[in-house]
Amino acid sequence: MSNLHPIRRALISVSDKTGLVAFGQALAARGIALLSTGGTARTLREAGLEVTDVAELTGFPEMMDGRVKTLHPAVHGGLLALRDKDDHVQAMEQHGIAPIDLLVVNLYPFEATVAQGAGYDDCIENIDIGGPAMIRAAAKNHAFVNVVVDVADYDAVLEQLDTHDGATTLAFRQQLAQTAYARTAAYDAAVSTWMAGAIGAPAPRRRAFAGTLAQNLRYGENPHQSAAFYRDGTDRPGVATAVQHQGKELSYNNINDTDAAFELVSEFAPGDGPACAIIKHANPCGVARGETLQQAYLRAFDCDRTSAFGGIIALNGRLDGATAEEIAKIFTEVVIAPEADDAAKEIFAKKKNLRLLTTGALADPLAALPAFRQVAGGFLLQDKDCGHITAADLTVATKRAPTEAELADLLFAWTVAKHVKSNAIVYVKDGATVGVGAGQMSRVDSANIAAIKAQRMANTLGLKDSPAKGSVVASDAFFPFADGLMEAAAAGATAVIQPGGSMRDDEVIAAADAAGLAMVFTGMRHFRH
Known part of the structure; x- marks a missing residue:
């Protein structure tokens, strides 16, 4: 396998034409002949470049609405031929096949078409066939062929050509090939995942996931673990799509905790009033509503000031200077909010280690999304917990029904408990958490x-x-015995919200009645492991 191999002929066929003209001009200036198709060829010609149509190369016009244009031996032979193998070279000469040294392809915008809510037929028409076939062929033959599937690699190709007198190294071609296979894998994963949903197959026989590198991380949960952060291509507001205004790069734990914080605060729509969530090690250590974001933060902070130190703060509205002033009084790792005003940014600018992220919007807590977790030899896949309870869904189990004020706090506590690791117990008073118990075996x-x-x-x-x-x-799950309920009563709780459904519900209800508690059942649990 040779190391340096020159680029003399390039086939360019792209859907995303960002940087196309400049790249085509740079290739032509280096004496590289250009082949192209359809709209790509037209764009290059309009820029004054000499381009040979693939139709001229194959002897066949584009047909069937462009479905058939590059699936031809003149193209695939030029990509797949081994240049150091005599019978391959003889076959090329016999059939008039010229080598293609550089393939530049980005695929039909299938993912964008799906994201726009297009119908079934439109989505099908945006599944690229010729592109993936060429990409895979070129990637397989990376001993001789460079394959570019990402606009971000244009400059790297030109740098290689300048450094190696019109050639590229094997190591570089290998990197391009790996990127190319990852792209076609991601593309196929997007198609198969969409089709599973379109045909109503919630658990298809094979399932694939893909991501695009967003950031190499210094390490994972601990310094001896390597890690990286990948985006899945969706536009859900959150840590993956946020703009970072200041501070050092996010760590693995920062990203995990910030996601937990923002998903929790997104449960509270801005129209319901300001809300703040403070997270430490993926668990809430304080959540509150307030008349202002400043008040919501202070009330959340007063739930557990010790744990809030070095935590993650999420807000459901535009971060203002007054709130930023309060937050800046202690060390905070990350603050995430839909927006931040100039006064807040100016205050945080003095805290060089604090990361400020804005998302543009809250996440939709009711959106159906896949959630998966790796286990040895496989992974578990489930729907994201989008369970939502209103007052109308509750069943009063005790003799005493909750008061209006208790009911409001019960629903707030239930929403927070959904985001606390099991076994979860959350005390709430006047729209603010006052005690959180998380992750215990009992x-x-x-x-x-x-x-x-x-x-x-x-x-x-x-x-x-x-x-x-x-x-x-x-309580995120039912009380199997009355002892947990009595512990809450001893702490001063006057009303309880829990799923119900225990074999000993009657015993638990009787204990609640004896203690004068109001208790409601949701019929839904929120385990979070």
Whole structure:
């Protein structure tokens, strides 16, 4: 396998014409002959470049609405021929096939067509056939052929040509080939995933996922783990699509926690009032509503000031200077919000280690999305938890029904519990969390830990009573025994929201009645492992 190989002939056929003319001009200036098709050839000719049509090369015109134009031995022979193998060279000479040293192709915009909500037939028409076939052929023959599928690689090709006197190195061609195969794999994954949905196949026999590198990370969860961040190509507002205004690069843990924070705060529509979520190690340590974002932040902060240090803050509205001023008083890793005004940006500019991200919008908490997790030898796939409960969905299980104020807090607590690792217990009072117990093997322990945290904040704030007194409590799954419920009652909770469905529901309901608690069942659980 030779190392340096010259580029003398290039076939260019692109859907995305960004940078096309400049690249074509640069190739022509280096004496490289240009072949092309359809609109690409027209664009290059309009720029004054000499271009040979593929139809002239093959002896066949484009036909069937452009479906058939490059699927021909004159094209694929020129891409696949091994230049150092005598019988390949003889076949090329016998059949008048000239070698193609550079293939530049980007595919029909299938993903964009789907994203625009196009109909079935339009999506089918935007599945590229000739492009992937040429890309795979060129990538296979990377010993001699360069294949470019990304506009971002145009400059690298020209640098190679200038550095190596019109040739490219084998290592460079290998890199291009790997990128090319990844692109066709991602393209096929997008088509197969779309088709599974279009034909109503929620669990097809084969499933593929793909991503585009967004960032090489210094390390993963720990320094001895390598890591990278990939985007999946969707436009869901969040950490993957956000604009970073300042601060050093996000780490693996930053990205994971910021996603958790923004997904949680997106549960609260701006029309329902300002809301703030503070996340530490993927769990909420404070969530609150307020009259202003500043008030929402301060109320969330007062749930657990200790854990908030070095945390991630997510807001559901435009970050303003007053809120930024309060946030800047302690060390915060990341702040993410739909927008930020100039005053907030100016305040944060003084905090060089703080990352500020804006997303342009909140994420849709009801959007049906796939969620997967790797296990040894495979992966689990499920729908994202889009479960949503309103007051009308609740069943009052106890003799006493919750008051209007309790009901509002119960629904708030239930929304937060959805984002807390199981076993999850969340105490809420007046639209703010006052205690969060997460990730315990026992629901009793979660209830106890949340109560301890509430009492700790009472001590910190100089309050006479724990803020859990007079609160409501949410449990992400049913109470299997009355002990967890009684732990919450002992902490001062007056009302409970839980899924119900335990074999001992009657026992738990009786205990709630005896304690004077109001309890409602959702009929839905929110396990989060």
